[in-house]
Amino acid sequence: MNENRPAPPRPSVLGRGSYSEVLRVGEILRKETVGGILLVAAAAVAIIWANSPASDSYFALRDFKVGYEPWHLELSLGAWAADGLLAIFFFLVGLELKREFVAGDLRQLSKSIVPITAAAGGVVVPAVIYTVINLTSPETLRGWAIPTATDIAFAVAVLAIIGSHLPSALRIFLLTLAVVDDLLAISIIALFYSSDIEVSPLLFALIPLAAYTFLAQKYRRFFGTNPLAPWVILLPLGMVVWALVHASGIHATVAGVLLGFAVPVLRSQASGGPGAGPGLAEIFEHRFRPISAGVAVPIFAFFSxxxxxxxxxxxxxxxxxxxxxxxxxxxxxxxxxxIMGITWLLTKVTRASLDKSLKWIDVFGVSLLAGIGFTVSLLVAELSFGPSSDHDDHAKVAILTASVIAALLAAVVLSTRNRYYRVAEAEEKVDANDDGIPDVYQHDQRP
Structure with a gap:
């Protein structure tokens, strides 16, 4: 009888993911932890200096201009940090997004739908709240996008400080949230914060971008395993693309994302066989992530x-x-x-359940942590109101205040779960058959 058949198991969301994904995300977050500590330190130095008797020297340093004016590149050091150094950060965002959707777990709709829609909810709801509060002030409405981004470096620095041992599923969820809303943020910057666009430089930028894309896709065929080739050939092309996009009036960080998207993420075996070595995306990520996390973002934080x-x-x-x-x-x-509202709503609409390794308090803690909106929020604040304007200064104070409050609240919530997280972390390391893959990832696999 059909009535006697057991009901099919309900699908689950926010599971552990593949072991290769866990290893990759773990490596990224370890680097971002160091970068986050440097970011917080740089911001603290900047705030102390800007409010000290020597504050004039800080603002003089930030506003000191260098560069070549005929190319529209005579910029203040603060502008170089925002337009130039952050392009490295967004280049990695482009790389990460492409890798996730081409070769990562997010290429599967069943695994990508929740973090992507949750990230969208974490962008839309803050924007709506800001807009409602500023509805009667047209002058300040332009800042609606300031609270839309999550700062992954700051967030993982908080996790390191409180000693939280987040399970792999939550680490992947947090990183995906941050990367997706960085993409949404750069899309917002391109669409709403670009002004006086000049078409000619933008069209000229397509030429080096096309050459960069072609050579990046075929680089092993042309350059073999020469480690200098990507830097000697591709880096100058990337800089030309950046300069032309900057001259066009579109924020130059958009060039970073485009260049990241142009890099192939799948390793080509067409030449050299299986031992051909790492793909170009792996090479670039290995080289650029320490520069981004350890230099570019902290310097931007210092000046902003x-x-x-x-x-x-x-x-x-x-x-x-x-x-x-x-x-x-x-x-x-x-x-x-x-974030939590959309995640909960999706489980109800799809009749799914939260993965058995997690509870809703865990999702709530990560959602609070996502309220740390530092690097990109500071950038959007400057674009919204102009550097050193009263509203920009007030926005910076608010970003810092909100990030600290969000960090403290997340620390309280996640700390209460630390004992469980330690048990889950130990379980994820058990490899009884010594095959190099922890048992939970083998048991979690589906045919």
Missing amino acids: AGVAVGGWDGLMSALTDPVALGIIVALVAGKPIG
Whole structure:
């Protein structure tokens, strides 16, 4: 009888993923942890310096201009950090996104739908909250995108400080959230924060971009295993693309994402056989991630986080600005509402259940952690209101305040689960048959 048949198991969401994905994400987060600590240190130095008796020297350094004006490249050091160094960061975002959707777990719709829609919820809900709070102030509405991004480096630095042993499923979820909303953020920058666009430089940029893409796809055929070839040939082409995009009026970090998308992520065996060596994406990620996490992002944080608060009265004035209120509420409350709300809604719509290795309190803790919106939020604030404007300064104070609040709340929630996380981490390391793959990943595999 059909009535006696057991009901089919409900599908689960936010599972562990493949072991190769776990190893890769673990390596990325270890590098980002170091970068996050450097980022926090650089921001702290900037804030202290900007509010010290020597504050004039900080702002003079930030505003000091270098570069070649005929090429529209005479920029302040702060602008070089935002337009130039952050392009390296977004280049890695492009690489990471392409790798996930071409060769990673996210190429499977069943695994990608939850983190992608959750990231979208974590962008839309904060933007709506900020807009509602600033609805009566057209001057400040332009900052609606400030609270939409998650700073993965800052987030994993918090995890390192509190000693949280997040299970692999949550680490992958957090990284995916951050990478996807970085893509959404750069799309917002390209669409809403580009002005006075000049078509000619943009069209000229297509020429070196096409050459870069062709050579990147065929680099092993042309250059073999020569380790210098990508740097001697591709790096200058990438710099030309960046300069032309910058001259066009589109924010130059967009060039970083485009260049990342152009790099092949699958290793070609067409020449050299199985021992041909790592693919170009692996080479670039290995070389550029330490530069991004350890140099580019901390330097950007140093030049962007410095804001003269003006004592207690100045702090209170900043925090009562609708800009600041919108950012704080959007990051601290909007992010977890958007991320956890969409995740919960998807489980109900699809009749799925949370993976048995997790509880909803775990998703809530990661959603709070995603409210740390530092690097990209600082960039969007400058694009929204202009460097050193009152609203920009108030936005910076709010971003810093919200990030600290989100970090503290996440630390409290995740710390209560640390004992369970340690048990789960130990379970994920058990390899009874000594085949190099922990048993839980073999048991979790589906035919």
